[in-house]
Amino acid sequence: MPPRSPQVLAALATAAVPGLEVVAAGPAQDDGADFDAAVVVDAAHRRFTVRAPRRPAAAAALDAELELLSGLHEPLPFAVPRAAGTVVLGEGGRCVVTPELPGSPLHPEDLRPGPGLARSVGTGLAALHQIDVAVFADAGVPVYDAEEYRRRRLSELDRAAATGHVPPRLLTRWEVLMEDVARWRFAATPVHGDLVGEHVRTDGEALTGITGWVDAKVADPADDFAWLAVGADPDALESVLEAYAHARHDPLDPDLLLRARLAGELALTRWLLVGLRTEDEEIVEDARRMLDDLDAHADAVPLGV
Structure with missing residues (x-):
């Protein structure tokens, strides 16, 4: 329509x-x-x-x-x-x-290190990830354990590869990490599932609201850091992670940031698949352009380190 x-x-x-x-x-x-x-x-x-x-x-x-x-x-x-x-x-x-929720969109490149907004974002994500899983399950949103989610990611990658629009070097880059099962031993938590600047609201000093919950699920907590892992200043991201680790009841997953970077890159393949599913050539071309740009600069941002 x-x-x-x-x-x-x-x-x-x-x-x-x-x-x-x-x-x-x-x-x-x-x-x-x-x-x-x-x-x-x-x-x-x-x-x-x-x-x-x-x-x-x-x-x-x-x-x-x-x-x-x-x-x-x-x-x-x-x-x-x-x-x-x-x-x-x-x-x-x-x-x-x-x-409309209070505040303005938070674009990751605008986040600064130190106490204040970065700490508020980390504390807010910790609170989200510590919600009782039953709250999400009872609402009927998808629930995955770590292995189920890894296999789901692999299936998405296979669909993207079948389009012929993903550079082969990127496919290899992602497959190597997703086949490394040891990197996927996380405790699944409630996640927003689509955190981007337009969904995160701030008053400049603190996180004030989060919108756009249509992709909420129980899955990999790293997904909610993807937008920061690929777009924020490294020092600002470190401030977020420090606050997050301090507020979480469980020790910080050592591979969380690695999977967050992967999720940020894989978001381009999901955008490509959306464009093909909806037959929107503008989305397809936008996704292809970003994939080609990532391919050209992939050596500068290695995964698996």
């Missing part, structure tokens, strides 16, 4: 939230290829995010996200979205309206 415009999403928002008077509507930060998204403003100058799934699999994932967030009562040092209302879509699934 064609993308829904911000105006169409604004109309859906007024149906989802009784009494909502929308006075402005515009595009939201990119929410991937599976959702239409907009930001609307009401007469009281409150801002809301409106999301509608484009396909059945996205609708099911959004339902699981709503279930998870509605049951996420354990104290977290940051805010999570709470639905203000939903409306059933004629083509299936639900359109969801949530008040």
Whole structure:
């Protein structure tokens, strides 16, 4: 189906939230290829995010996200979205309206080392990873142990390799690490699963909120460090990891950062597969360009060290 415009999403928002008077509507930060998204403003100058799934699999994932967030009562040092209302879509699934979380997006290159924001991010991730696994399992999100997840990663890599768009040197680089079972002996934890700058909110001093929970699962905690491992200043990343290790009840996994770097690189293959699945040539070309760029600079950032 064609993308829904911000105006169409604004109309859906007024149906989802009784009494909502929308006075402005515009595009939201990119929410991937599976959702239409907009930001609307009401007469009281409150801002809301409106999301509608484009396909059945996205609708099911959004339902699981709503279930998870509605049951996420354990104290977290940051805010999570709470639905203000939903409306059933004629083509299936639900359109969801949530008040916009406080703060601004945190782009990893803007993170600075030392106490303050980096410490807050590390402490926040530790709190997320220590949520009771049953909270996530009861919401119906995927649950994997370490070996299941490693095999899932290998299967994703096989699908990416079959496209013919991934440079052979990168495939070898990733396969070597994923076949090293000793690197994958982690304790699975609740994870957000898609942490990027647009999903992480900050007031400049502390982590204030995390949005975009549609890929939440019980899996490798390293996944939630991928965006920092490939984009943050090394000293800032070290500050995050120090705070994380201090706040965790268990010792820090010695291979966490290695798998985080791997997950950050593999995100390019998932983007490629999204483009091919949705037949979006712009996404495919964007993914191919980034894969070629990574291939050209791979020697400067070795894995497995």
